[in-house]
Amino acid sequence: MRAIQITEFGGPEVLELAELPDPEPGPGEVLVDVTRSGVNYADTHQAENSYLSPASLPLVPGMEIAGLTPDGHRVVALSSSGGYAERAAAAPGMSFEIPDEVTDDDALALVVQGATAWVLLSKTARLDPGESVVVHAAGGGVGTLAVQLAKRFGAGRVVAVASSGEKRELALQLGADAVVDSSAPDMTEALIEANGGRRVDVVLDMVGGRVTDESVRALAPFGRLAFYGMASRELPSPVQPANLMKYSTTVGGMWLPHVWRLPGEVMGTAMAELFSLVAAGNLKPVLGGTYPLAEARRAHEALRSRGTIGKLTLDPRA
Template sequence: MNETTTHVVLPGIVEPAGLLVEETPVATPGPGELLVTVEATGISYAERAMRRGRYFMQPAFPFTPGYDLVGTVTAVGPGVDPAMTGRRVASLTKTGAWTGRAVVAERDSVVVPDGVTSEDAEAVTVNGVTAWQMLHRAARVRPGQTILVFGANGGVGGVLIQLARHHGVRVIGAASPRHHEAMRRDGVDPVDYAAPDLADQVRALAPAGVDAVFDNIGGATTRTARSLLARGGVLVSYAIIDAVSGTGSLWPPFLSHVGRIAFWNTLPGQRAVFYDLWSGHSRTPKRFRAHLEEDLGRVLQLVRDGVVTPRIAARFPLTEIVRAMELAESRTLDGKVVLLP
């Protein structure tokens, strides 16, 4: 009899209660693939958007969500070093990680060092590589500079703050007031992201402007963010929550946003970048792989060394995905909801 595994199915645009838990046969890894027994996966903003059909290029319904996972390799496909069997890996999947056993691409997987728990590694996989690449590759922030981070209490923002502080960078964090005290304890200067006088709050802290802004909101917030840059500063936009949270087609606001970023980047005095984690995945796969291995590897080493503390807000068995999703969408958390198959 074929082995089966538990997985979560998103059948369509449903409320969290509409998520299904089913059994499916365990797949066989193909060329360049690994079969992984999943030890931890999690809920990110991407899955919350997918539930509403509001994530760019998401698969057709029904499908299994799950942007990343951590687990142990139990079998390898043709062309993969057999020595990978038994190793723990952190894998980027975009979808398919909410399961007990998953087939993943070896080139999208990085070995997790000893001394890092699977839960901690999961909390910094997609969030950690995104934060590292935006800080060090997109913005190229230097020690002694000042940055403004929107979504400072979120999954990416929480790692970005820690990486920046470790790099000797001053951080101004934009988030809801309920998160401000925790941010102060982390050495961050908090501002209210929704306040009408947001720009004035930031200018009071950085009269000459900030050296980089990391914006995940879009719309009017992005325009305000750019106005707060110092000369030579860089705006890094990596999401448009404003549009994703709305209704109607995502393409007009997305194309308008990316076009505006591209235009700003032609003007002298500042840079503007739209960061996409998957950029180059198909066009320059060797470069994508090299950067993933190097950047996620560094983040995992910082976790092992106690420099970066993964922020886990709650842990749930995978079979309790409904309760987990409801909590993740409550907007009350500081950290990631981790799922344990």
């Protein structure tokens, strides 16, 4: 089968097209004929071995696939790696049947980015109706869905932060009440101004560095910042517990693989609700384009440039 393989860690240049044997499914796993592979920002960290879970070489990257099972069911599935290929093994507990009303590309937009936005709002930040929500990287896969879900979950005001006029206009079309340029010299001041002069209740942050520091300073008493990525590759300042108490604020982190291990059906509940919203036309995944499998390197370059909008996918059949 054709697959993208990494034999040394680094940037997009380490993604190479290769001919590899089909993967051997483990106990309970099924071999999926992949119709689309999802490209996730975490994949860029996996390629350079800077992700939360260390990688080992050689590696076929990718953790999101959509395709057909041997018995003909359309599924979207998660795996720790192996998604950038014509065939991939999927565990039943991390596979979700795609409704007829939902496309493969839409399903891939939901299984990591949609679930991330759902968990951030409902579990990490525990959004209450009427609260204000800041969504950083609002033009990305998580951000475009988080803006919509925040409104669906009852947010009083959604402030979208994005790097270009096109992305900020899209955020407004998706339901944001105000937008902020991500290059604002003082993010604290910009967020408070965009929230009508009031400090904000919830911040969803995957940027890191000064953006995180200045967003924490924009929180209202009992405000929460949910940290789920570090696209800037810059560490924020260490959190001082005394300051959390002094300002009655909370800083929390979220990594989606932990959700997979929770008791109960948290991931299943999230996917069922997301599928239902898309099927009913009440949630619109934003699709940023599909690249042939052989051009995975170009997809990573586009993602790291922060010039993309919405969800990127690979077509293993192209």
